[in-house]
Amino acid sequence: MTASRTRDLAALDAYVSGELADAEAEALEEAMFEAIGREAAPPEAFYLALREQVRALAERGTLHPVLRPDDAARLRDGSGLRVGVVEVGAPVDVEAVLAGDIVLVRVPLALEGVTRVDVETSVGSDPPTTYPDVPFDPGAGCIWMCCEIELAKQSVAAGAIQRFVAVRGEERRVLRELRLDSI
Numbered sequence: 001m002t003a004s005r006t007r008d009l010a011a012l013d014a015y016v017s018g019e020l021a022d023a024e025a026e027a028l029e030e031a032m033f034e035a036i037g038r039e040a041a042p043p044e045a046f047y048l049a050l051r052e053q054v055r056a057l058a059e060r061g062t063l064h065p066v067l068r069p070d071d072a073a074r075l076r077d078g079s080g081l082r083v084g085v086v087e088v089g090a091p092v093d094v095e096a097v098l099a100g101d102i103v104l105v106r107v108p109l110a111l112e113g114v115t116r117v118d119v120e121t122s123v124g125s126d127p128p129t130t131y132p133d134v135p136f137d138p139g140a141g142c143i144w145m146c147c148e149i150e151l152a153k154q155s156v157a158a159g160a161i162q163r164f165v166a167v168r169g170e171e172r173r174v175l176r177e178l179r180l181d182s183i
Contacts, residue, residue: 011024011028012028015028065145065146065147066119066131066134066135066136066143066144066145066146067104067135067144067145068135068136068137068140068144069137069142070137071144072106072144072146075102075104075146076104081100081102082099082100082101082102083100083102083103083104084096084098084099084100084102084104084149085097085103085104085106086105086106086183087106088105088106088107088108088178088183089108092183097149098153100149101148101149102146102148102149103146103147103149103152104144104145104146105144105145105146105147105183106142106143106144107142107143107144107145107162107164107176107178108141108142108176109141109143109175109176110141110175111136111137111140111141111142111143111175112138113138114166114175115138115168116133116166116167117134117136117143117164117165117166117167117175118130118133118134118164118165118167118172119131119134119143119145119162119163119164119165120162120163120165121155121160121161121162121163122161122163123155123158123159123160123161124158124159128163132167133167143164145162152180155180156180156181159179159180159181160180160181161177161179161180162177162178162180163176163177163178164176164177
């Protein structure tokens with residue numbers, strides 16, 4: 001990673017955590033908006049938006065990074081991170097995935113007519129953790145999950161199960177169930 005990129009990411013990290021002085025934070029915001037206005041937003045702008053999304057989810061107690069397809073593409077192609085990609089149902093290059101900082105998992109789902117999806121994660125006999133109302137694009141036919149590689153390894157080793165549930169009122173319909181150790 002270049003010194004400039006390292007400095008930019010450190011500034012974004014300080015901004016997100018509230019450690020920047022007001023004048024520095026304002027200057028960073030102006031630079032970001034200016035870049036966006038030129039339709040040439042640097043990868044750091046996407047990174048900042050993703051960090052804000054993760055922070056909001058954590059505060060809500062629903063930290064489960066599910067991304068829309070365009071956000072997954074930006075993370076994969078422009079974040080500067082090493083990203084391993086898994087397409088459920090396709091052969092997996094395990095070495096390439098394990099060499100990444102994060103893993104993106106594309107889960108094909110029949111989403112036509114679906115307006116809300118909850119993701120349930122369970123390990124063993126523990127009750128599932130439910131991540132309500134995850135973001136998705138109904139026309140994409142898939143949901144992208146994003147996870148740090150170390151957490152992904154632990155989830156696979158523990159035999160975690162992911163359920164993708166369409167929710168309409170009180171009705172819950174399982175769209176797909178995945179055992180992470182069998183992807």
